[in-house]
Amino acid sequence: MTNTKYFFNKQYYSFESGQHRKQEIIWIVFPYDLKLIEHLKKFSKAKWSYSNKKWYVPDNTFYRKLFGIEREYSGKSALIKIHEVNLPALNRFKEQLLIKAYSPNTIRTYVTEFAQLLITIKSFSVDELNAEQLRSYFLYCIKKLQLSENALHNRMNAVKFYFEQVLNRENFLRLLCEVVQLPPVLVAGLSIVLTLKEQIFIISFFFNPVRHFVKGYWGNRLLNFLVFSGRACFTFLK
Numbered sequence: 001m002t003n004t005k006y007f008f009n010k011q012y013y014s015f016e017s018g019q020h021r022k023q024e025i026i027w028i029v030f031p032y033d034l035k036l037i038e039h040l041k042k043f044s045k046a047k048w049s050y051s052n053k054k055w056y057v058p059d060n061t062f063y064r065k066l067f068g069i070e071r072e073y074s075g076k077s078a079l080i081k082i083h084e085v086n087l088p089a090l091n092r093f094k095e096q097l098l099i100k101a102y103s104p105n106t107i108r109t110y111v112t113e114f115a116q117l118l119i120t121i122k123s124f125s126v127d128e129l130n131a132e133q134l135r136s137y138f139l140y141c142i143k144k145l146q147l148s149e150n151a152l153h154n155r156m157n158a159v160k161f162y163f164e165q166v167l168n169r170e171n172f173l174r175l176l177c178e179v180v181q182l183p184p185v186l187v188a189g190l191s192i193v194l195t196l197k198e199q200i201f202i203i204s205f206f207f208n209p210v211r212h213f214v215k216g217y218w219g220n221r222l223l224n225f226l227v228f229s230g231r232a233c234f235t236f237l238k
Contacts, residue, residue: 008043008066012036015067017059020049024059026067027052061104078115086118089126089162096166113151113158127167134159 013036016027028046030036037055040046043066046055057063082090093114097107117137118126129137141147141155163169 009039010067013040013067015069017069018056020052020056025056026059026063026069028055028057028067030055078112078119081119082115083118083123085123086121086126089166090115090118092166093162097161100165109154110158110161113155114162116155117159126162 013028013030016029018025018027028040030040040055044057044063046057048055063069079087090111094107094111097110102110120137120140121129138152138156141152147155
């Protein structure tokens with residue numbers, strides 16, 4: 001080895017993305033050499049896997065930069081679960097996030113959340129999803145998956161980004177409004193006083209059989225009441 005006292009010399013190593021103990025990691029492969037081991041441990045906190053007979057580190061930004069590895073925004077474990085019909089959509093999604101200059105952390109979060117939608121719909125094209133199907137999916141996220149407020153917010157923003165920024169469709173809130181036949185301005189107003197879960201719950205209320213009593217003029221009056229009365233209306237409907 002040449003003198004590499006002050007920088008990591010990656011030319012003696014090869015790197016592979018992988019999983020170990022249910023965590024995303026980077027495998028480090030190189031011929032057995034005490035000097036190479038010493039050099040690696042000087043610049044990283046690499047660990048030895050006795051089962052795989054390889055060194056590894058966590059797959060994160062620091063080590064990808066150190067090893068000169070191109071960033072991956074979706075893990076292999078997620079990619080193999082996405083049907084080939086929707087892989088082009090995922091690639092367009094990532095490219096548009098890069099074009100919009102989103103931060104690496106935001107890109108990773110959005111890609112992860114969007115991938116979950118693609119995994120769920122399997123061979124059905126994401127581009128063909130309509131408003132009612134999207135509404136059903138978000139209710140599934142709330143009721144079945146029981147996502148936290150933050151996780152639900154990230155997932156909805158990721159899906160919103162795809163339909164608005166990639167497919168260039170109209171405002172995402174209007175997709176839900178088309179189904180419940182409500183003025184978009186009223187639904188948008190809900191976000192001022194209610195959490196995301198509460199907004200979806202109220203929108204879903206209009207799918208209930210009793211909606212026939214509140215559509216039209218009285219429906220709009222009720223929505224105005226919901227917007228300006230805060231969480232008290234959420235408790236009332238629930």
